[in-house]
Amino acid sequence: MATRPPHILMAGGGTGGHVYPAIAIADAVTTLRPEARVIFAGTEDRLEARAVPAAGYALHPITAQGVQRSLSAKNLMTPVRVLQGLLQSWRLVGSIEPDVAVGTGGYVAGPVLLAAWLRGRPLLIQEQNAYAGVTNRLLSHLADRIHLAFPEAREWVPADRAEVSGNPTRRxxxxxxxxxxxxxxxxxxxxxxxxxxxxxxxxxxxxxxxxxxxxxxxxxxxxxxxxxxxxxxxxxxxxxxxxxxxxxxxxxxxxxxxxxxxxxxxxxxxxxxxxxxxxxxxxxxxxxxxxxxxxxxxxxxxxxxxxxxxxxxxxxxxxxxxxxxxxxxxxxxxxxxxxxxxxxxxxARPEAAETIARDVLTLADHYRQN
Structure with missing residues (x-):
């Protein structure tokens, strides 16, 4: 019986700083394991809706909304949208059965990785900034592995699971x-x-x-x-x-x-x-x-x-x-x-994408063997 290829769920969006590192990691994963199945979760109205399909990956839409810093009526809908996004993410994780979920930040990563964790999947997050974003700071306490671009970000996440590997960039x-x-x-x-x-x-x-x-x-x-x-x-x-x-x-x-x-x-x-x-x-x-x-x-x-x-x-x-x-x-x-x-x-860490991709595949392989 043939072994099922690894299934990788990527979540990150909103800005290029979240989306393009995720794509770079996905590209490195498929270079190392061409048979790997990489699926993205993201919003329908932000950069990932255009950039992810253009890079050759399927994007599954997830509802996400952050809290507005200024007083705004939009904040009244935040709890509803968070719950909606979590339910969508729960169904997505159940349907594709990922071996690992990878988050690169942005509000959409929150419900997706939380749903994956609740379903017992290992998590890996990648933080691009010297100051870790709120989504990654929260998810870091659930994550098995944390990859950082700047050493200063260590103070915001559990340091024993963190590695400074740099930001994935295009070759x-x-x-x-x-x-x-x-x-x-x-x-x-x-x-x-x-x-x-x-x-x-x-x-x-x-x-x-x-x-x-x-x-x-x-x-x-x-x-x-x-x-x-x-x-x-x-x-x-x-x-x-x-x-x-x-x-x-x-x-x-x-x-x-x-x-x-x-x-x-x-x-x-x-x-x-x-x-x-x-x-x-x-x-x-x-x-x-x-x-x-x-x-x-x-x-x-x-x-x-x-x-x-x-x-x-x-x-x-x-x-x-x-x-x-x-x-x-x-x-x-x-x-x-x-x-x-x-x-x-x-x-510079020109090998960042490959370093993170290897860690992603190690987590996926370990999950599949247990």
Missing amino acids: SLREADPGEARSALQLPADGRVILVMGGSLGSAALNEAVETNLEALLAEEDVYVVWQTGTRYHDAIAERVDDHPQLRLVEYIDRMDRVYAAADLVVCRAGALTCSELMVTGTPAVLVPSPNVVADHQTKNARSMERMGAARLLPESELKTRFVDVVYDLLADPDACEQMATAALDM
């Missing part, structure tokens, strides 16, 4: 050729390239800082700026900003491997996924943490990288006044940038 980021990348982006091989990006929707603060200081940023003829505005702001900025031979104004970047390979310096937010991509690509960075995230976790991520010498932290409150000085100080100091690149690579 393509490490394989891009800088010369080919610059050619594709129509950037000169000998230019100094600044990449400013604020995420897929964009950052109002970063965009305002660039627009205010654009003339000063482009004052030197060998400096080029790749400015990713985000979908929310692009059209309005494009109407106000004149074309310039040293400026590349883009709405969205779908080839992150190219822009990291082309950039001498990145100015960006300090989300967990971005920080991990900066590490594995060895890209010097000025990190501007968003002050509008739960528990100020972006500042904690940025401080961890700054403490290791891999980035500079620039508070948003100082962005307009110090932006140009900080950027040009680094561009004028190649040794400092080289040291930042080396420190970033030292922090």
Whole structure:
């Protein structure tokens, strides 16, 4: 009688920081065990609804809603939606019979992993930030294994089950050729390239800082700026900003491997996924943490990288006044940038996805044998 292949249930969603690590782990699992069956649980109206099927995996919809930090009528429905999501998750676990459930954060991971635990399945969670999110903090007490990206997160979870393995990232980021990348982006091989990006929707603060200081940023003829505005702001900025031979104004970047390979310096937010991509690509960075995230976790991520010498932290409150000085100080100091690149690579865990995938399969195999 043939042995049933391992069944892996992945749960994580809401943002790219939760979704893409889950996909990277799933890809590593199927590389190690092509016969493994990997199933995702997620919401129907967030990023995972598009990204998971695009990566080739089935997505089973689960209702999930977190508590709004501001007073909102939506909070009245939270208990109902949590119960609904838990019932859906209970049925899903019963129908697919996973050998292990893997959570990468986001509200949807809560009911899915709780249902798996109630049905006696082993749990593995992966935390992307230096400050563990509320869902992962709660689930960590039920989890058999906990994988962390930053050592600072140990204080928020049971340390005896935790391992610092890094954030899973795409292999393509490490394989891009800088010369080919610059050619594709129509950037000169000998230019100094600044990449400013604020995420897929964009950052109002970063965009305002660039627009205010654009003339000063482009004052030197060998400096080029790749400015990713985000979908929310692009059209309005494009109407106000004149074309310039040293400026590349883009709405969205779908080839992150190219822009990291082309950039001498990145100015960006300090989300967990971005920080991990900066590490594995060895890209010097000025990190501007968003002050509008739960528990100020972006500042904690940025401080961890700054403490290791891999980035500079620039508070948003100082962005307009110090932006140009900080950027040009680094561009004028190649040794400092080289040291930042080396420190970033030292922090990187390029094998993170495979490390976590091996642990996932070990838990699955142990469950199937007992």
